[in-house]
Amino acid sequence: MSTELVLLAVLMLAVTYPSRALGILTPGLDRLPHAALDYLQLVGPAVLSAIAAVTVMVVVDAGGRSVFHIGIEWVAVLACLAITAWRRNLLLGLIAAVLITVVAREMGLVALPGI
16 A cells, blocks of 8 residues: 555545544534525535536546547436435335446447546
């Protein structure tokens, strides 16, 4: 394991832990208006969604340029959204998305990045 990766992990811990511990360590957080609590609960999923969207929509080509990408990942994401909305179960949607991606890659429809 590289020392740089350990330092990166420690840095990530130092940055993310306080934001995750804020709800536990802050007295009176439950006295915030309901709208503020709803907003705070949606910040994490919104950030993760943005990261996932960039991962699905943008790839780096051989020249090192970022390129907009449409592939099987879009189908997997749309299937996940549809199943989650239909069944109200995120786990089923995620399982479907993973299965779509795995099957597509095994059939050779999708090349793994860097291969």
